Amino acid sequence: MTIDFEKGGGLVPAIIQDARNEAVLMLGYMNPQSLQHTLDTGKITFFSRSRQTLWVKGETSGHYLEYVSHALDCDKDTLLFKAHPHGSTCHEGTASCFQTQPPTGLGFLPFLEDLIQARKTADPQTSYTAKLLQGPLRRAAQKVGEEGVETALAAVAESNEKLTSEAADLLYHLMVLLSAKEVKLDDVMTVLKQRHQ
Numbered sequence: 001m002t003i004d005f006e007k008g009g010g011l012v013p014a015i016i017q018d019a020r021n022e023a024v025l026m027l028g029y030m031n032p033q034s035l036q037h038t039l040d041t042g043k044i045t046f047f048s049r050s051r052q053t054l055w056v057k058g059e060t061s062g063h064y065l066e067y068v069s070h071a072l073d074c075d076k077d078t079l080l081f082k083a084h085p086h087g088s089t090c091h092e093g094t095a096s097c098f099q100t101q102p103p104t105g106l107g108f109l110p111f112l113e114d115l116i117q118a119r120k121t122a123d124p125q126t127s128y129t130a131k132l133l134q135g136p137l138r139r140a141a142q143k144v145g146e147e148g149v150e151t152a153l154a155a156v157a158e159s160n161e162k163l164t165s166e167a168a169d170l171l172y173h174l175m176v177l178l179s180a181k182e183v184k185l186d187d188v189m190t191v192l193k194q195r196h197q
Contacts, residue, residue: 004077005032011047012077016057016089018096019068019082020186021107025089026097028057030079042067044083063087109185112172116179132176140180143173 005012011029018025028046030038034054037045041056044065048055058064065083072079090097102111115129122130132140147170154163178185 001072002076003032003035003072003079004075007077011049012079014044014046014079014081016044016065016081016083018107018110019084021103021110023096023103023107024098025065025083025085025095026057028055035079038067038081044081057089058086061087061091063089065089109175113175113179113185116175120179129176132173133180137177137180140173140177144170144177147173 003012008029010031012031014028014030016025016028017023028044029049030045031047034045034047037043037054037056043056043058044067045054045056047053056064064086065081066086068082068084070079070081085095088095102108116133119127119129120133124131124134132143147166151163151166151170154166158166175185178188
């Protein structure tokens with residue numbers, strides 16, 4: 001992979017994307033040394049234009065961006081990185097420098113997974129999710145079965161709006177069950193990818 005650092009005066013833009021939900025986290029700039037440092041350490045490293053030095057994202061806050069992969073664009077002058085954020089990415093304390101709302105589309109699923117995980121220690125008197133997670137596993141499993149039947153019935157006898165609602169219930173309860181068993185969405189995605197290679 002030949003990167004055209006010269007076009008940008010020795011720097012290329014580096015877009016950082018969350019590897020789990022594909023949300024764009026931030027934009028920085030890299031030179032050959034910061035790219036090599038990223039690959040050597042596994043921590044996203046930029047070149048600071050204001051300080052004129054390498055800058056490991058999170059070196060002060062502890063909110064590192066753990067390198068997963070990268071790709072070069074068609075013009076060979078912009079890099080796209082996938083990373084696992086450890087804490088907030090933005091200096092303002094938000095997950096992304098661009099987005100303060102939950103991710104949209106399928107990117108919402110990892111966000112929901114994190115919310116469900118956080119409910120494990122919530123009060124079951126005030127949280128339905130906590131009640132399912134802290135109750136007997138068979139109850140969470142039973143809810144998946146019930147919602148599966150309701151989804152199937154809605155598909156053949158109800159409107160698409162009702163089917164969508166039932167499918168949302170099914171997906172939510174399945175994610176609760178997966179969380180109760182400590183199974184991650186990434187584990188499920190790995191199996192799906194293996195089946196379709």
